[in-house]
Amino acid sequence: MHCRILLAIFAVVGTVQMACADSPSVTAVLSNSEATVGETVELQIKVTGPGDARPPEEISIDGLEIHSTGTSRQFEIHNFSTNSSVTYNYTILPLRAGRFTISPQTVRAGGKILRTPELALNVADAPGKAPTTTRPGRGAQNQTTSAGDLVFAELIVPKKTAYVGEIVPVQIRMGFDARVHPRLTEPPDITGQGFTAQKLQQSSQNLETINGRPFEVVTFKTAIAAARAGKFEIGPVKAKAQVVVPRRRNAPRSRSPFDLFDLDDPFSDPFFSNPFAQFGERRDIQISSEPVALEVKPLPPNAPPSFSGAIGSFTMATDAKPKSVQVGDPITVTTTISGRGNFDRVNAPLLEDDRGWHKYPPSSKFKQDDEVGISGTKTFETVVSPNENKQTLPVLAFSYFDPAKEQYVTLHSEPMAIAVQGGAAAPAVAAQPPSSSPPTAARGRSPGADSNKPQDILYQLTEPSRTVASFEPLYTRRGFWMGQSLPLAALFVFVGWKIRRARLEDREARRIGALQHEAAELMHKLRRDDASPREYYAEASRVVRLKAALASRNRGVDPNAVDAEAAAETFKLDTDSRDRLRRLFEQNDEWQYSGTHNGPGRISPENRRDVLELIENLK
Amino acid sequence: MKNCTFLIALLFCAGSTASAFAQSDAEFAKANQEFAKGDFKEAIAGYEGLVRAGQWNANLFYDLGNAYFRTRDFGRAILNYERALALDRHHPEATANLQIARDESRALELQPTRVERYLQFASINQYSIAAAAAFWLGIFGIVALILARRRSTTLTLLSILCLLVCGMAAWAIRTLDNGSEGRGLAIVTGNDVQARLATADTANSVLALPPGSEIKILSTRGDWIYAALPNDLRGWIQTKSAEQVRL
Numbered sequence: 001m002h003c004r005i006l007l008a009i010f011a012v013v014g015t016v017q018m019a020c021a022d023s024p025s026v027t028a029v030l031s032n033s034e035a036t037v038g039e040t041v042e043l044q045i046k047v048t049g050p051g052d053a054r055p056p057e058e059i060s061i062d063g064l065e066i067h068s069t070g071t072s073r074q075f076e077i078h079n080f081s082t083n084s085s086v087t088y089n090y091t092i093l094p095l096r097a098g099r100f101t102i103s104p105q106t107v108r109a110g111g112k113i114l115r116t117p118e119l120a121l122n123v124a125d126a127p128g129k130a131p132t133t134t135r136p137g138r139g140a141q142n143q144t145t146s147a148g149d150l151v152f153a154e155l156i157v158p159k160k161t162a163y164v165g166e167i168v169p170v171q172i173r174m175g176f177d178a179r180v181h182p183r184l185t186e187p188p189d190i191t192g193q194g195f196t197a198q199k200l201q202q203s204s205q206n207l208e209t210i211n212g213r214p215f216e217v218v219t220f221k222t223a224i225a226a227a228r229a230g231k232f233e234i235g236p237v238k239a240k241a242q243v244v245v246p247r248r249r250n251a252p253r254s255r256s257p258f259d260l261f262d263l264d265d266p267f268s269d270p271f272f273s274n275p276f277a278q279f280g281e282r283r284d285i286q287i288s289s290e291p292v293a294l295e296v297k298p299l300p301p302n303a304p305p306s307f308s309g310a311i312g313s314f315t316m317a318t319d320a321k322p323k324s325v326q327v328g329d330p331i332t333v334t335t336t337i338s339g340r341g342n343f344d345r346v347n348a349p350l351l352e353d354d355r356g357w358h359k360y361p362p363s364s365k366f367k368q369d370d371e372v373g374i375s376g377t378k379t380f381e382t383v384v385s386p387n388e389n390k391q392t393l394p395v396l397a398f399s400y401f402d403p404a405k406e407q408y409v410t411l412h413s414e415p416m417a418i419a420v421q422g423g424a425a426a427p428a429v430a431a432q433p434p435s436s437s438p439p440t441a442a443r444g445r446s447p448g449a450d451s452n453k454p455q456d457i458l459y460q461l462t463e464p465s466r467t468v469a470s471f472e473p474l475y476t477r478r479g480f481w482m483g484q485s486l487p488l489a490a491l492f493v494f495v496g497w498k499i500r501r502a503r504l505e506d507r508e509a510r511r512i513g514a515l516q517h518e519a520a521e522l523m524h525k526l527r528r529d530d531a532s533p534r535e536y537y538a539e540a541s542r543v544v545r546l547k548a549a550l551a552s553r554n555r556g557v558d559p560n561a562v563d564a565e566a567a568a569e570t571f572k573l574d575t576d577s578r579d580r581l582r583r584l585f586e587q588n589d590e591w592q593y594s595g596t597h598n599g600p601g602r603i604s605p606e607n608r609r610d611v612l613e614l615i616e617n618l619k
Numbered sequence: 620m621k622n623c624t625f626l627i628a629l630l631f632c633a634g635s636t637a638s639a640f641a642q643s644d645a646e647f648a649k650a651n652q653e654f655a656k657g658d659f660k661e662a663i664a665g666y667e668g669l670v671r672a673g674q675w676n677a678n679l680f681y682d683l684g685n686a687y688f689r690t691r692d693f694g695r696a697i698l699n700y701e702r703a704l705a706l707d708r709h710h711p712e713a714t715a716n717l718q719i720a721r722d723e724s725r726a727l728e729l730q731p732t733r734v735e736r737y738l739q740f741a742s743i744n745q746y747s748i749a750a751a752a753a754f755w756l757g758i759f760g761i762v763a764l765i766l767a768r769r770r771s772t773t774l775t776l777l778s779i780l781c782l783l784v785c786g787m788a789a790w791a792i793r794t795l796d797n798g799s800e801g802r803g804l805a806i807v808t809g810n811d812v813q814a815r816l817a818t819a820d821t822a823n824s825v826l827a828l829p830p831g832s833e834i835k836i837l838s839t840r841g842d843w844i845y846a847a848l849p850n851d852l853r854g855w856i857q858t859k860s861a862e863q864v865r866l
Binding site for chain 1: 643644647648651654655673674675676677678679681682685688702705706707712715716719720725727743744747748750751755758759762763766768792796802823824826827828829850852864865866
């Protein structure tokens, strides 16, 4: 029952989340914006958001051969928030050199028509294949294999030249024979000096047929940036893996019937054709690729003032809110820089003329469109406040170096009209300082401050202080904890007093209990008819004493010290009862001190009844 | 004989204390005179000497803040106004001048959370006293309940209430002490200070911090401080660029 309720809650929450999810969006990125003829480039169109998406039916561009290579879906749930995306992969094969523009493609998703951003691809004539491939195969010269051609690694760097700081995307492909059950124990690492590499991201894992053999090919993507000019060797890429290979045998192995040409193919081992013929052993192998040469050129001199090291291809859009303010009020200028390049060096655009403006430090956030953060959008929010009347926002300038054009490019924002009210460009007024203080230099006003309001600090305090203060909070000071010993001591005293009082009360209670018990026993005896007069009067007077001691307000009264008068006084007896009580005590004394033979041997029933009545009425 | 020695020692201590106070008063008066003459650097040296001697009080830090303000060192001016307010949270002159200095330097402030704002109606010391008093009342009540022959409902409720007050006061102390104005509060005193993403001068900048900006130190690594910054940001700044308010 509970399970059903829980499932229902999850279903409702899920439905609500799905219903409340963001509207669908689409992005498109190229794995490389520059390529040579014959070199393939990947195009990814990613649709994020709810609903079924329909990709572009066909992308047709003259000079480019574009084929769909598959679709991948991602569905994530984080804290009841769902996020789904579909990525459509395409391979672009440039057929000729030139600059190609991939126009916005239409994608239908969630009942909406979305358009991808326009992408540019520069294709150069192929001087030779740039990537270094090291694939298994007897004829390959640049082959770097290990463990008997079971694995290969290749480092693909799409460029042979780059500029200092330019982000160069890099692919690492690691292939494993599909039958060796590979397990990567150490991820690939690009060795070399003079460049920084971003964190490796595993991009895909496919089954490919290379030289007629099936290989599991794992592709990693990263990006490198050279730190200085010069000629570098990128790589080699090194990794470690475990593979299952046939056990070594002393006897020469039998050749496969298909190994007709004595190719010494490791896969001709019977282990691969019949796994049960012989158990394999797991072996650690090291995989490495060939290094790739990269020539790094320095950036040209005479960089514009707003250049902060950004290299790539970018566009800029600017907006400001609000557009009607008072002098000193803040205006938030939002600048969006999109494109492809080293976004870590993309800083906020500069104000070309900031006279009459106060600028606060900007904040920024970056949304990347690919795995390694080469493509994306960086948004800056800069708060500016006018110190005087202004009609337009200052122009913002952002400069970057375009490696394709090999020159610096400066982007400028469009002049934006604003309305500033409340005051001319009056200089700040310095206040007349107090008598004890010398004059102060003129200072600027604070934003939003009244233009006529003097702005000076208050006077000095010349009175010395007799007490030395401490920054330490009270609870960290030793005195505070020492002071707690006082209530602690008081607590001990309190506990001791309470315990002593309880003990005293217990003792008194026990005494009273004993007296009550004795009185009850004696009353029981008195009601019996077998006691001698001496015993009877002794017991009767004892009961009177006990009752008087119990009834006394003074709890410490000893019953033996109670006489007839004291007992009569305790019970506030009338004259007749006092006389009877006195007589009872006298008779007791008489029986105690004068012997047992000076009277009758037994007490008459009347006397007994009289005594009992007297004692029972003592309350 | 022993009593006589003790008395002499007591008199000597009293004399030394009085002499120290008289000396610090003289130095304070001298620094004030330097300030009045417009020799702010001398005044700062005088006030700083008293600070180094441990003669801390709100007025001293306030005057030192004024001296720094006159030299247009707004970062240290704000730092010392904050120190004056840390010692005396109701120091009206320090409050006023702190606002002026912040306006001048356009310093950024840490925003206290809503809980902190509510809790700031009392100081940490007041919460400490309240916690201690409530604790002992609660303990006395519980002991009385344990030792009493008959359980009193009123006493039980009062004891629970006292312990609750003690717990809330302790929580308030912890919240304020770790909050935006707690022991981690520091003031940026350097110029052109940039909070960075990593402990390197070449690391990307998170936020430019004008002098006098507030930060909250979270941890220290070598010459770098990892700090909570205004606008809910976090970043690394060099240790020499900021000073902690609490000495």
